[in-house]
Amino acid sequence: MSPLPDRYCPTDGVRVPSDSLAWCCPSCHGPLDLDFAPTPAPLKSLSGRVNSLWRYAETLPLAQPTVSLGEGRTPLVTLTDEVSAKLDYLMPTLSFKDRGAVLLAQLAQRVGPTRVVADSSGNAGTSVAAYCARARLPCTVYVPLGTSAKKLEQIEAHGARPEVVDGDREAAGAAARRAADEPGTFYASHVHNPYFLHGTKTYVHELWEDLGGRLPDVLVLPVGNGTLLLGAALAIAELHGAGLLDRRPALWAVQAAAVAPLAHAWQEGADGLVGDTTLSPTYAEGIAIPRPPRARQILRAVRGSGGTFLTVSEDRIRHAQLDLASQGLYVESTSAVCWAAVREGALGGRSAVVPLCGAGLKSGLARA
Structure with missing residues (x-):
């Protein structure tokens, strides 16, 4: 087996050995990055490779997948003359989180923990549960009170144990982190573990291939913890x-107006979160994150791309979800936020791609 790259803290530079079960920086307790700078393969060399995200093997920190479910290579369909949608809800567990979860499960299988724990508002938890089932690893998923019954059913069906926490998304995360500190535990954190980001970056590698070696003017991305946006930034870099992309796209980050700590920081011109964030009810539960641990990285990535932050109201989210369904695309309400942000002409003639990240069957329609 090829050696695993070490992890390091982007804040203070502390390094964590590749085989360690440590899930955060031992000094500042922040999320970790990966000491890994791959060179992607040129477009012409991709022909005939496996039809999953593992076709971009040169860019992945793990080789020889044993837990793959064929994730990746999702369709790209036209919505308007300006906007296309990438159907990332057409994944084994019906959400884009499979891109990162497969790498977490592959890593966990390699380091050999006693058990795996995760925390989630639903989609990441169902994905980690599925890939842990594939890897034959016991798994517990901490979820907040009010998590969709369909998502809880899916977690249990994969053989994982859902642990419902009496509180919000942050409370579920705190419970998982306490469990993660127990000996022999692998914390499959889609926020703190950088392997997840190196999985989500394949979203952009696929777009680049499908568009013939280019990317649209704008990538519009939903942002709660920012894992898809940060993965996109990795792939673009x-x-x-590697000289395979002449022009970098702008990253447009979309949040629900009800929970928009990053958009608020952006408006203030801040490098990190500012003030207290109230957690208001929102249809976009998957991105309702009041204090994202990678906030500074997200803001820096958007700023460096020449992008911006947008917010959308609950009414716009609901109508965007219904509009997508009327076009044959039934997605959960969180997945509608990007379309809500650009469907009424915000792009000004620029080309864009929006991700449809989770299937509507997971939580149903947003109701007025």
Whole structure:
């Protein structure tokens, strides 16, 4: 087996050995990054490779997948002359989280923990549960009170144990982190573990391939913890650094107006979160994150791309979900936020792609 790259703290530079079960920086307790700078393969060399995200093997920190369910290579369909949608809800567990979860499960299988724990508002938990089932690893998923019954059913069906926490998304995360500190536990955190980001970056590698070696003017991305946006930034840097991309797209980050700590920080011109964030009810439960641990990285990535932050109201989210359904695309309400942000002409003639990240069957329609 090839050696695993070490992790490190982007804040203070502390390094964590590749085989360690430590899930955060031992000094500042922040999320970790990966000491890994791959060179992607040129477009012409991709022909005939496996039809999953593992076709981009040169860019992945793990090789020889044993827990793959064929994730990745999702369709790209046209919505308007300007906007296309990538159907990432057409994944084994019906959400884009499979891109990162497969790498977490592959890593966990390699380091050999006693058990795996995760926390989630639903989609990441169902994905980790499925890939842990594939890897034959016992798994517990901490979820907040009010998590969709369909998502809880899916977690249990995969053989994982859902642990419902009497509180919000942050309370579920705190419970998982306490469990993660127990000996022999692998914390499959889609926020703190950088392997997840190196899985989500394949979203952009696929777009680049499907568009013939280019990317649209704008990538519109939903942001709660920012894992898809940060993965996109990684892929763009890899492709551009290898001379495979002439022009970098702008990253437009979308939040629900009801829970928009990053958009507020952006408006203030801040490098990190500012003030207290109230957690108001929102249809976009999957991105209702009041204090994202990678906030500074997200803001820096958007700023460096020449992008921006947008917010959408609950009414716009609901109508965007219904509009997508009327076009044959039934997605959960969180997945509608990007379409809500650009469907009424915000792009000004620029080309864009929006991700449809989770299937509507997981939580149903937003109701007025």
